[in-house]
Structures are given as structure tokens and as C-alpha cells.
Amino acid sequence: MTEKEIQEKAFLLYTKLLEKGHLNRNHEMVVPYNQEERVRLCIFRLAAAQGTEVFESGEHLHLITLPEGSIFATSYSQAVSQSRQSLDVIDWYIISFIQLVFCWEIDNDYSHKMSIEREGVTYPQLEEMVSKLFSDWKAINEDTEEQFSDQFKLAVDKVYHKWDTLQYQKPRIRYSLNSRLGLIHKAMSIFKEGKLVHISDAHKTASIVYPNDILYERLEYIFSNLDRYQILKSLINDSLEMYRNKVDVQLRSLIREQENGGTA
Numbered sequence: 001m002t003e004k005e006i007q008e009k010a011f012l013l014y015t016k017l018l019e020k021g022h023l024n025r026n027h028e029m030v031v032p033y034n035q036e037e038r039v040r041l042c043i044f045r046l047a048a049a050q051g052t053e054v055f056e057s058g059e060h061l062h063l064i065t066l067p068e069g070s071i072f073a074t075s076y077s078q079a080v081s082q083s084r085q086s087l088d089v090i091d092w093y094i095i096s097f098i099q100l101v102f103c104w105e106i107d108n109d110y111s112h113k114m115s116i117e118r119e120g121v122t123y124p125q126l127e128e129m130v131s132k133l134f135s136d137w138k139a140i141n142e143d144t145e146e147q148f149s150d151q152f153k154l155a156v157d158k159v160y161h162k163w164d165t166l167q168y169q170k171p172r173i174r175y176s177l178n179s180r181l182g183l184i185h186k187a188m189s190i191f192k193e194g195k196l197v198h199i200s201d202a203h204k205t206a207s208i209v210y211p212n213d214i215l216y217e218r219l220e221y222i223f224s225n226l227d228r229y230q231i232l233k234s235l236i237n238d239s240l241e242m243y244r245n246k247v248d249v250q251l252r253s254l255i256r257e258q259e260n261g262g263t264a
Helices: 003-020 031-035 037-049 075-082 089-106 110-119 123-143 147-152 156-165 180-193 213-221 227-259
Strands: 022-024 052-057 060-065 197-200 208-211
Touching (some): 003 031, 003 060, 037 052, 060 213, 089 156, 089 227, 110 208, 123 180, 123 227, 147 156, 147 227, 180 197
Antiparallel strands (some): 197 208
């Protein structure tokens, strides 16, 4: 393969990854990447020059935009730009925590993962988990005279008070950004735009979020080596593990009832 051919194949693959965000490793455009080290080196250099990163995880080749120095907007930065007039800094902190709680919920053992893939996570479930997390953090922060907030660089009081003032909207009506479910919908919509989740509105009472394989693969590659995520995951786990176990027991009980024809 000539140098020109290498550059052409790397450029075509990079362009396709920019469009799709990921490609199956068996895709015809990924074949030269798999077979030729010079193509891999070329696309890595091309990605780095544009402030992006190309990496393999699971069954796919991924492209992500780096937090700094990229010429391309992420789904998150686009959302911030589009909602600049309607959402403030604390709203975006809350949206980030909602996304972290969702990632924590799916980033678990195999049996729980199977349950999530089958049942999904509803917006009201996310609302309950986020409410419990903020309440726990508020109590810890008061007990430690705000040392907790300072140590982990968390705007605990501001986030708690903003969340506490937001109205609780009934599920399955148009979501307002001035409501808890509205911010949850915004957080999950950003994931959806990145093709990381599927949001189902088929249920009668609540929207349900199902993680895609792409999100699992990115969690494995990116977050497993990200110290900040591991710290926050541990803090979330301390507050929500008991809640998760209770929900798992309720789900298993419900499944048994359905298997027995609806009898207890």
C-alpha cells in the first residue's frame, strides 16, 4: 500500500467516524485499519490533530471529541450552546450528576446489567435516585461543616437547593426545563443524540431509558481509567447501593408474580 493510499483510507475512515461516532470493527471501511498498522498510525495522528481520539472498545471503533482543543462540538457542548438562555450553571451541574447516576446504575455486575437491559431505567426512578443522592450529600456536608463539598469539589448546597425548588412534573407530559423530569429528559436526550441510549415512550406512565452497547464500551474504555469518575462513582455508591438493592428485590418479586399469573 502506497503512502497516498494509506492517507486516503485513513481520511475516509476518519470522515465516516465523524459522521457516525462509531463503526463495527467488521465494517468494510475499518478493514484497512485492522490489517495495516500504518493506517492505524495515520488515523491516530489525524484524530489528535483535530482534538479527537479514535480507539477500540468491544465490537466497535469509536471516535470521541476531547474536552479541550477540539475544533468539533460534542453533543454536550451543542446542548449547552442551544440552551444558554434557559439553563444556568447549576442546571448543568445537575444534568451532569443525572448522567453520572445513570452511568453508575448500569455500570454494575452482570445480573444487574441484564435487569437494566430488560427493564430499562424510568425517569421517575432516576428522579428518586438523584433526590436521595443530593439529600445524602447535603446531610454529610452539614455534618462535616462543608468539608465534604470542599474536599470533593462539589457544589452540594447550590445543587441541593436548586433541585429542591424544582417542581415534580407528572410523567409523560411535555417536559419543562423548570422541572426535575425536564432536566432528566435533557440529560438523557444528550446521551440519545450521542447514540448512547434509546428512550422509549411506549410505556403508559413514564419514559424508559435503555443503554446501548456503545455506552457500555465507552464506560469500559474511558471511565475505567478516569480518576474523577471513580471517585464520584464511589461517593454515589455509598449513597445509593442500598436503594438499588431494594429496587432489585422489588423487581424480582414483580417478575415472580407475573410468572405465577399475577398471584402473590
